[in-house]
Amino acid sequence: MFKNYFKIAWRNIIKSRFYSLVNIIGLAAGIAFTLIIVSYVWSELQVNRNLKNADNQYIIQSRWKNPNQGIELTSLGPLAKQLKERYPDLVANYYRWDGVTSNVSKGEKSFREGIQICDSTMLNMYGFTLLYGNAAKAFDGPYSVVITEDRAIKYFGKKDVLGQTLTIENFSGSKHDFIVTGVMKMPEKNSATFLTDDNNNQFYIASQNINYFGRIMEAWQNQYIVSYIELQKGINPAALDKPMQYLINQNAPPQIAANMKPFLVPLKEYYLSANNNLVKKMLYALSGIAFFILLMAVINFINLSVSRSATRMKEIGIRKVLGGLKQQLIAQFLIESVLLVFFATLLAIVIAVLANPIFSNVLGKKIPAITDFPLYFMAFPVILIIVVGVMAGIYPAFVLSSLKSVDSLKGKLNTIGEKVLLRKSLVALQFGTATVVFIGAIIISQQVNLFFNSDLGYNKDYIVSAQLPRDWSLNGVAKMETIRKQFAALPQVSNATLSFEVPDGNSSGSIALYKAGSDSTAAIASQLITTDEYYASTFNIPMAAGIFYSLPGAFTDSSKIVINQTQATALGWKNPQDAIGKQVVFQASGGFTCTIAGVTKDFHFGSMQKTIQPVTFIHVGVNRVFRSMSFKLKPGNISASMEALQKQWSILLPGTPFEYSFMDDTLAKLYSTELQLKKAAYTATVLSLIIVLLGVLGLIALSIQKRTKEIGIRKVLGSTVAGIIALFMKEFLLVILIAGAIACPLAYFIMHNWLQAYAYRINITAMPFIISIVLLALLTGVLISLQTIKAANANPVNSLRAE
Structure with missing residues (x-):
C-alpha cells in the first residue's frame, strides 16, 4: 500500500514539476540558511564546555567602583x-x-x-x-x-x-x-x-x-x-x-x-556573557534571523501546498467514486507533502555543505561541518520533515478528503472562503517577516556606517601601525625615537609616532588623578595612554587648549601630561584653558605631581558602545612602555608607500617582522561582531526576498491557471492588458500594505531595543520602513506583471476553451 502511495506521490510531483520545484527550492533555501546558522550558534555555545571539569571552572573578575x-x-x-x-x-x-x-x-x-x-x-x-x-x-x-x-x-x-x-x-x-x-x-x-x-x-x-x-x-x-x-x-x-x-x-x-570587588564567573558562561553579553546578543540576533527565514520558507511551502490542493478536487472525486477511502486519501496527501519536504531537506543539506565556506567568510569564523554534530542532531531534520510535511498536507488531507464525491467532481468547495482567508493570512505573515528582516538590515547597516563614517575626533585615513620589538629601557626608548625620525623623514610619510596604544580601546591601564591641594578621595580615574609628542599631530587629534606635551621634538619636562576634555571637566575645569599649567597628583606612584600641558578635544578611543571616557596621556620617556609605531602616509600611491616603509623597516629593524594594519582594519576588528551581524542581515534579506518572490511566483501561476477562462471572458468583454494585470496586482499589493502596517511597529520595537546597547547611535527615521515596503511592492509588482502579461496577451478563444 505504502509503495503505491509513494509511486502516486512521485508521479504528481513530476506532473506538477514547476510548482514542485518552486516549493522545494524555497523551502530548501530556508532550511539551508537555518542549518548554517544553527551550526554557528551551536559551535559558539560549545566554547569552554568541553574543558576538563568544566562545571567547576571559574574565572576571577574584578568589579570596580x-x-x-x-x-x-x-x-x-x-x-x-x-x-x-x-x-x-x-x-x-x-x-x-x-x-x-x-x-x-x-x-x-x-x-x-x-x-x-x-x-x-x-x-x-x-x-x-x-x-x-x-x-x-x-x-x-x-x-x-x-x-x-x-x-x-x-x-x-x-x-x-x-x-x-x-x-x-x-x-x-x-x-x-x-x-x-x-x-x-x-x-x-x-x-x-x-x-x-x-x-x-x-x-x-x-x-x-x-x-x-x-x-x-x-x-x-x-x-x-x-x-x-x-x-x-x-x-x-x-x-x-x-x-x-x-x-x-x-x-x-x-x-x-x-575600590575593587572580585567575583567569579562560570567558565562555561564567560564567553557568552563577556563584554556586556556581546556574543550572547549576537547569537540571539542570528537565531532570530534564522527563525524568521525558516518561518518564511515554511509559510511559503504551506501556502503553495494549500493553493495547489484546490486544483485536485476532481481527482479526489474520481478516487471516491472508484472506492477510495477517506483515510487512504489522507495518507496520500500527507505522503506527497512529506516527500516534498524530504527532497527540500536533502537539497538544503547539499546547499549548506557547499555554502559553508562562504558563510564562514561572512561571519568571520569557521562554521562546523554537519559531520561535526553529535548523532542525536540527526533527529532534528527528521522532525522537521514530518512536522512541515504534516502542516502543509493537513488541509488537503482532512478538508478536501471530507468533501462529498459529487461536490468534488463539480469542483465545488464550500470552504473556499476560509481557504482564501488562510492563504492571504499566510502571505501577509510572509511579507511581514520579510519587511522586518529588510528594515532590520537597513538600520544595522546605518549603525555600522556610523562607526566608520562619523567624526571620531581624529583622522584615521592613511594611518598604518606596526608592532615593534620591545626594549623598554631608557636606551631602548631613545633608539626608537631615533628610528621614528628616520621613518618620518621618508618622502611617503607625513608623520610618525611611538606609542603603547592606537585608538582601539586597549589602553595600558588606568590612573587616578586629583587636583594638587585637594583631598585624594576626589581622584578621577581615567584611561592611561602612553605616547610621544607626535601622537596628536599624527592622528590629527585637535587641541582644545595648550600643546601636546611640548613642541614636536622639544620634550624635556617629564612632569608634563595631557588630558582630554572629559577629564578636564571631571576635575572641575569647565573651560579647557583653565586647566593649562595647573598641577594634579597621581593617587598612586607615591603622590607624583605633574603639570597639565594641554587638553585635547574629546575623541573616540574605543567602541561607540560606551561614552567617551576621561583620558590621561603620559610621555613614553617617563612611562617607558611602547608597542607600536604609527605612520601617517601621504595620499597617493599607497602600494609604493608601503613598499618604501617595508624597505626602511628591514634596514632599521632587521630580523623584526613587519606586521602592520591600517586604522580602518583596526576599527573593523573593534566592531567585528556588528560587521558579522550586518553581513548576516544582508544575507537574510536576500534570502527572504527570494523566498517571498518564489511564493508569489507559484501563487500567481496557480491563480492564472485557475482563472484562465475568466481572463478570456474579460478580454472578449473589452478588458485591457493593464486591467488584467491590475486584477492580479491589487490582491497582493493590499496584502503587502496590511503586512507592512503590522511589521513596521514590530521592526521599530526590535531595532530600538538593539540600538540601546550603544551610547552613540542613529535616530530611527521613516526611510528604512518606506524603502522596505516600496521595494517589496515593486519587486512583487514586476513579478506579477511578467507572469500576467503572457496570459493577458493570449488568444481569448484558447482561454475560453480551457477547462
Missing part, C-alpha cells in the same frame, strides 16, 4: 594561588597567565607571537593533550616552552619537535633560546588559552621564567593577571566571596582594596 580604575577581565596576581593554598577545602586548582607579544624566530623565520607566561597547572587543570612531551614535566625546566601543533608546523614544518629551540626576545631587547618541551594538540576554542581572536596565544612559558620578560605575577599591586580557579565538587561559588575579599583587604594596596 569606577570602571576606569581597572579592568574587569583581570584580577590581582597572587589571588588565585593564595585561594588554593589557604582554602584547599574550597579550591581544587588554580591557573594564571600574563599575556604578552614578542618576536619569536627560528633561523630566517621571524614572527610576532602571542605568549602566555603561565602556571604549570594548565595542562592538568584543563585536560589539554600533549602530542609530544611529558605533561607532568613540560613546564619544569628553565627556558622551556610548550607550543601548539600549528606553531610547530609553522616554524619547523613538522609536529615532533621536542628538544628543538626557538629564540624569543624580551622587553629589554635581549634574545634567548627556549627549548620545546611539549607540543600540544590544537585545543578547541576556549577562554583558558585565548580570550579574543586578537589574543590567540599558542606559546606557553612557565611563570618561573617571568623575570626574563621583566614582569611580576606575585605582586598584590599587579591587577592585570588573568586568573582562574577550579572549585572542589559541590562547592558553591558564593563560598569564595568572603575569602577573596579577606585576602584583598589584608594584602592589596588601600586604593585597590577600597
Whole structure:
C-alpha cells in the first residue's frame, strides 16, 4: 500500500514539476540558511564546555567602583594561588597567565607571537593533550616552552619537535633560546588559552621564567593577571566571596582594596556573557534571523501546498467514486507533502555543505561541518520533515478528503472562503517577516556606517601601525625615537609616532588623578595612554587648549601630561584653558605631581558602545612602555608607500617582522561582531526576498491557471492588458500594505531595543520602513506583471476553451 502511495506521490510531483520545484527550492533555501546558522550558534555555545571539569571552572573578575580604575577581565596576581593554598577545602586548582607579544624566530623565520607566561597547572587543570612531551614535566625546566601543533608546523614544518629551540626576545631587547618541551594538540576554542581572536596565544612559558620578560605575577599591586580557579565538587561559588575579599583587604594596596570587588564567573558562561553579553546578543540576533527565514520558507511551502490542493478536487472525486477511502486519501496527501519536504531537506543539506565556506567568510569564523554534530542532531531534520510535511498536507488531507464525491467532481468547495482567508493570512505573515528582516538590515547597516563614517575626533585615513620589538629601557626608548625620525623623514610619510596604544580601546591601564591641594578621595580615574609628542599631530587629534606635551621634538619636562576634555571637566575645569599649567597628583606612584600641558578635544578611543571616557596621556620617556609605531602616509600611491616603509623597516629593524594594519582594519576588528551581524542581515534579506518572490511566483501561476477562462471572458468583454494585470496586482499589493502596517511597529520595537546597547547611535527615521515596503511592492509588482502579461496577451478563444 505504502509503495503505491509513494509511486502516486512521485508521479504528481513530476506532473506538477514547476510548482514542485518552486516549493522545494524555497523551502530548501530556508532550511539551508537555518542549518548554517544553527551550526554557528551551536559551535559558539560549545566554547569552554568541553574543558576538563568544566562545571567547576571559574574565572576571577574584578568589579570596580569606577570602571576606569581597572579592568574587569583581570584580577590581582597572587589571588588565585593564595585561594588554593589557604582554602584547599574550597579550591581544587588554580591557573594564571600574563599575556604578552614578542618576536619569536627560528633561523630566517621571524614572527610576532602571542605568549602566555603561565602556571604549570594548565595542562592538568584543563585536560589539554600533549602530542609530544611529558605533561607532568613540560613546564619544569628553565627556558622551556610548550607550543601548539600549528606553531610547530609553522616554524619547523613538522609536529615532533621536542628538544628543538626557538629564540624569543624580551622587553629589554635581549634574545634567548627556549627549548620545546611539549607540543600540544590544537585545543578547541576556549577562554583558558585565548580570550579574543586578537589574543590567540599558542606559546606557553612557565611563570618561573617571568623575570626574563621583566614582569611580576606575585605582586598584590599587579591587577592585570588573568586568573582562574577550579572549585572542589559541590562547592558553591558564593563560598569564595568572603575569602577573596579577606585576602584583598589584608594584602592589596588601600586604593585597590577600597575600590575593587572580585567575583567569579562560570567558565562555561564567560564567553557568552563577556563584554556586556556581546556574543550572547549576537547569537540571539542570528537565531532570530534564522527563525524568521525558516518561518518564511515554511509559510511559503504551506501556502503553495494549500493553493495547489484546490486544483485536485476532481481527482479526489474520481478516487471516491472508484472506492477510495477517506483515510487512504489522507495518507496520500500527507505522503506527497512529506516527500516534498524530504527532497527540500536533502537539497538544503547539499546547499549548506557547499555554502559553508562562504558563510564562514561572512561571519568571520569557521562554521562546523554537519559531520561535526553529535548523532542525536540527526533527529532534528527528521522532525522537521514530518512536522512541515504534516502542516502543509493537513488541509488537503482532512478538508478536501471530507468533501462529498459529487461536490468534488463539480469542483465545488464550500470552504473556499476560509481557504482564501488562510492563504492571504499566510502571505501577509510572509511579507511581514520579510519587511522586518529588510528594515532590520537597513538600520544595522546605518549603525555600522556610523562607526566608520562619523567624526571620531581624529583622522584615521592613511594611518598604518606596526608592532615593534620591545626594549623598554631608557636606551631602548631613545633608539626608537631615533628610528621614528628616520621613518618620518621618508618622502611617503607625513608623520610618525611611538606609542603603547592606537585608538582601539586597549589602553595600558588606568590612573587616578586629583587636583594638587585637594583631598585624594576626589581622584578621577581615567584611561592611561602612553605616547610621544607626535601622537596628536599624527592622528590629527585637535587641541582644545595648550600643546601636546611640548613642541614636536622639544620634550624635556617629564612632569608634563595631557588630558582630554572629559577629564578636564571631571576635575572641575569647565573651560579647557583653565586647566593649562595647573598641577594634579597621581593617587598612586607615591603622590607624583605633574603639570597639565594641554587638553585635547574629546575623541573616540574605543567602541561607540560606551561614552567617551576621561583620558590621561603620559610621555613614553617617563612611562617607558611602547608597542607600536604609527605612520601617517601621504595620499597617493599607497602600494609604493608601503613598499618604501617595508624597505626602511628591514634596514632599521632587521630580523623584526613587519606586521602592520591600517586604522580602518583596526576599527573593523573593534566592531567585528556588528560587521558579522550586518553581513548576516544582508544575507537574510536576500534570502527572504527570494523566498517571498518564489511564493508569489507559484501563487500567481496557480491563480492564472485557475482563472484562465475568466481572463478570456474579460478580454472578449473589452478588458485591457493593464486591467488584467491590475486584477492580479491589487490582491497582493493590499496584502503587502496590511503586512507592512503590522511589521513596521514590530521592526521599530526590535531595532530600538538593539540600538540601546550603544551610547552613540542613529535616530530611527521613516526611510528604512518606506524603502522596505516600496521595494517589496515593486519587486512583487514586476513579478506579477511578467507572469500576467503572457496570459493577458493570449488568444481569448484558447482561454475560453480551457477547462
